[in-house]
Structure formats: C-alpha cells, structure tokens
Amino acid sequence: MNDDELEAWAAAYRVARKPSAQTRRAIERAVRDERSARASRTRPRHALRWAVCSVGLLAALLAGLFWGSLASERAQRTAPEPPSLTPDLNDLAPPVEGLLAEGTPRPHTDVLDASPGASAALDVAPASTTPRPRRTAKSGSPGDVTDEMRLLRQAQQRLRDDPPGALELLRRHASTFPHSPLALEREALVVLALCRSHAHREAGRRARTTFLRQHGDSAYAARIRDACDAPDDTVMVSP
Amino acid sequence: MGSPPPRRMPAPPHALEDVFREHFDYVWRVARMLVGEAMADDVTQETFLIVRRRLPELHAVELRGWLYGVTRNVARNDLRRRRRYRRAIARPPDSPPTRPPDLDDALACREAARWLETFVDTLSFKLKETFVLRYLEGLTAREIAEAIDVPVPTVESRARLARRAFEAFMSERYAREERP
Numbered sequence: 001m002n003d004d005e006l007e008a009w010a011a012a013y014r015v016a017r018k019p020s021a022q023t024r025r026a027i028e029r030a031v032r033d034e035r036s037a038r039a040s041r042t043r044p045r046h047a048l049r050w051a052v053c054s055v056g057l058l059a060a061l062l063a064g065l066f067w068g069s070l071a072s073e074r075a076q077r078t079a080p081e082p083p084s085l086t087p088d089l090n091d092l093a094p095p096v097e098g099l100l101a102e103g104t105p106r107p108h109t110d111v112l113d114a115s116p117g118a119s120a121a122l123d124v125a126p127a128s129t130t131p132r133p134r135r136t137a138k139s140g141s142p143g144d145v146t147d148e149m150r151l152l153r154q155a156q157q158r159l160r161d162d163p164p165g166a167l168e169l170l171r172r173h174a175s176t177f178p179h180s181p182l183a184l185e186r187e188a189l190v191v192l193a194l195c196r197s198h199a200h201r202e203a204g205r206r207a208r209t210t211f212l213r214q215h216g217d218s219a220y221a222a223r224i225r226d227a228c229d230a231p232d233d234t235v236m237v238s239p
Numbered sequence: 240m241g242s243p244p245p246r247r248m249p250a251p252p253h254a255l256e257d258v259f260r261e262h263f264d265y266v267w268r269v270a271r272m273l274v275g276e277a278m279a280d281d282v283t284q285e286t287f288l289i290v291r292r293r294l295p296e297l298h299a300v301e302l303r304g305w306l307y308g309v310t311r312n313v314a315r316n317d318l319r320r321r322r323r324y325r326r327a328i329a330r331p332p333d334s335p336p337t338r339p340p341d342l343d344d345a346l347a348c349r350e351a352a353r354w355l356e357t358f359v360d361t362l363s364f365k366l367k368e369t370f371v372l373r374y375l376e377g378l379t380a381r382e383i384a385e386a387i388d389v390p391v392p393t394v395e396s397r398a399r400l401a402r403r404a405f406e407a408f409m410s411e412r413y414a415r416e417e418r419p
Contacts, residue, residue, distance in 0.1 A: 001405075001406050001409070005338075005339055006374055006402070006405075007374075008339030008340075009339050009340075009351055009355060010355075010374055010375045010376075010377070011339075011342055012339060012340045012342060012347070012348040012351040012352065013348075013351060013352045013355050013375055014264075014268070014375070015342055015345075015348045016345070016348040016349045016351065016352035017268050017271060017352050018264055018267075018268075019263065019264060019267040019279075019280075019283070023267075023280055024259075024263055026280075027263075027280065027283055027284045027287060028259055028263075028287075030284055031255075031284065031287045031288055031290075031291055032255075175357065175360055175361070178360065
C-alpha cells in the first residue's frame with residue numbers, strides 16, 4: 001500500500017467522521033457561555049454533592065453498626081448458615097492483558113492482545129485539571145453485561161462442536177468489549193477453543209503456557225492446565 | 240516616583256473563533272477515536288473549555304499537538320470517572336472495500352471509516368495514537384513527538400509498526416474474502 005492509497009483512506013475517514021453542525025454549534029455556545037454558567041452552577045452543585053455524600057456516609061455507617069450488632073446477636077442465638085455472596089463469581093474474574101501474545105493466530109491475537117492496552121496507557125497518562133462534564137452521560141447501559149454474558153455463553157456452547165465459531169464469537173466480544181470485566185473468562189475460553197480446534201492446537205498449547213505463566217493462580221488454572229491434552233469432552237469452563 | 244507602567248500582555252496569537260474553525264473537527268475526531276462516538280461530544284466540549292481558559296498562554300505552542308495532549312487527558316479522566324470503556328461501533332461489513340473509496344460516495348466513506356476504526360481498535364494505545372495522528376490527521380513526527388513527549392525516532396518507529404499492521408490487517412481480510 002503506497003502513501004497515496006493510505007492518504008485516500010484517511011481522507012475518506014475524515015469525510016465520514018465529521019461532527020454535525022448542530023453539535024458544533026452546541027459545543028461552541030456552551031464554551032462561550034462557560035464563565036457565567038460555571039459561577040452560577042458549580043458551587044451549588046459542589047455543595048449539594050458534599051451534603052449528599054456526607055448524609056450517605058453517615059447513613060451507611062449507622063446502618064453498618066446496626067446490622068453488625070444485629071447479625072452478631074443472631075449468630076449467637078441460632079448460628080445460621082452464612083449466605084454466599086459470590087455464587088458464580090469464581091468464573092467471572094478481572095481482565096488480563098497480553099494473554100495470547102505468543103500462542104494465538106493473528107486474527108485473535110490482534111484483538112485480544114491489544115485493546116486492553118488502551119486503558120492501561122490511558123491510566124498512566126499524566127494528570128490534568130479538567131472541569132466536570134457539563135453534559136449528561138450518554139454511554140453505558142445496564143444491558144451491556146448481559147450482552148457480554150450472552151456472547152460468552154454462546155461461545156462456550158460452540159466450544160464442543162464448532163471451535164472456530166467460538167473463536168469468532170470471542171473475537172467479536174474482544175472488539176466490542178475490550179475492557180470487559182469478563183476478559184479473563186474470555187481469555188480462558190479462547191485457550192479452550194484453540195485447544196479444541198485441530199488446526200490451532202499447537203497455538204492453543206502456547207496460549208495455555210502464556211495463560212498459566214500470567215495467571216497460574218487464577219480460578220481457571222487447573223482446567224486450563226489440562227486443556228490441550230485432555231479428551232475433547234472433558235474440557236469445561238462455565239461463564 | 241510614579242507608579243510603574245502597567246504591564247502590557249501580548250495579544251494571544253490564537254483567537255477562540257480561529258481555534259474552533261480550524262481544529263474543531265480534528266479534536267472531535269480524536270476524541271471519537273479515543274472514547275467512542277457516545278462520549279466524543281463531552282470530551283470535545285471539555286477540551287475546548289480548557290482551550291478557552293489557556294488561550295492567553297498559547298503563544299508559541301504548536302496547536303494540534305497541544306490539543307491532542309489536552310484531549311487525551313480529558314478522555315482519560317472521563318474514562319476513569321466512568322470506569323468502563325466501551326465502544327459500541329457497528330460491526331463493519333464482512334468484505335472490506337478493495338480500494339480507497341471515492342470521496343463523493345458517502346456510504347463508501349462511512350464503510351472505510353468503520354474499517355479503519357475496527358483496525359485502530361486492534362492496536363495498542365501507543366500505536367493507536369500514533370497511527371491516528373500520523374496517518375489519519377496528518378501530523379508530522381515532530382509534532383507527535385512533542386504532543387506525547389517521546390523522541391522523534393520513537394514516533395517514526397511506532398508509525399512504521401502501525402502502518403505494517405494496517406497493511407497486514409487489510410491483506411488478511413482480502414485473503415479471507417477471496418477464500419472459497
């Protein structure tokens with residue numbers, strides 16, 4: 001690909017990705033009006049926020065004391081079975097980075113390996129003092145985690161009969177949810193899918209090595225350890 | 240003895256209107272690439288709020304690089320506040336355009352943009368910002384080096400890596416398309 005061709009792609013990108021005139025006007029107006037708006041709005045907001053936080057903390061403290069004393073009293077009387085707060089969360093662990101740097105074929109390596117780096121890089125960038133956003137948040141919906149789970153479950157269901165299909169779903173998950181809290185789950189499933197795919201079994205072994213080196217103490221380690229060597233019907237991870 | 244003469248501040252070389260006119264699209268695109276479409280407006284607005292406050296100090300600053308640094312910091316803070324970083328871009332069509340699109344063809348341009356965004360999402364953050372600034376926004380290696388505070392050879396090296404990755408990305412998809 002020569003420079004002209006790449007520039008043509010970039011030009012198409014710049015044509016396609018232009019903010020609307022309405023957006024531009026709204027932001028320009030907001031920035032121009034910022035000084036007066038800031039003086040009249042931010043102080044009451046801060047005061048209100050502090051008041052709410054203080055009341056909330058006080059209430060939480062009192063509630064904690066009350067429930068703590070109540071629970072200890074009950075424990076002394078009846079000694080009931082303690083409820084499990086994390087019924088299925090052993091399978092849902094925090095994200096990992098660079099899992100398949102050595103073992104995965106390129107299409108999967110690119111997606112799964114690179115995206116978490118974005119947040120890492122952003123996290124270490126130098127701090128700046130910026131005002132709070134003045135517009136309402138538009139991202140984030142409660143259905144996202146459900147969507148993620150659904151995608152991972154579909155991938156898991158395909159592990160047995162259609163490992164390439166499972167890998168495709170996992171790749172889609174990685175590109176759609178690059179900073180997913182279920183990333184470790186995804187990476188474990190990728191190793192299993194590679195191990196189950198005859199074409200990628202060797203890559204699966206390398207991925208398994210990488211996984212165990214980085215996450216040998218994770219909940220998946222035991223299952224991943226046997227992944228590429230086990231008969232096909234014994235490998236199982238439940239999202 | 241009279242009072243000292245008032246210090247005369249030099250007029251800022253950049254007027255807010257000029258910055259808006261010349262760089263608004265650039266800032267919005269960079270914000271969009273960093274945080275996704277849903278949050279791009281917020282990040283752009285915060286960036287220009289900072290621009291407005293800092294304008295008197297911006298005498299000899301190379302503006303595009305400085306704007307990128309501000310946008311990146313705003314994006315980072317915004318992401319940290321929201322804790323989660325999600326981009327809900329539509330999945331691009333299965334077959335990529337086989338050649339750069341005609342700029343008059345809006346649909347083709349949008350498809351090309353979606354392919355580029357899909358590719359950029361596969362890069363590490365360092366390669367991502369270098370690819371976006373160097374190849375999509377046309378900054379020089381020196382401008383990028385100043386913006387992200389790394390040596391020029393590092394920028395050039397990252398640019399080469401990112402470009403190779405882009406070529407591999409496209410080749411792979413062409414090959415996939417041709418496969419029976």
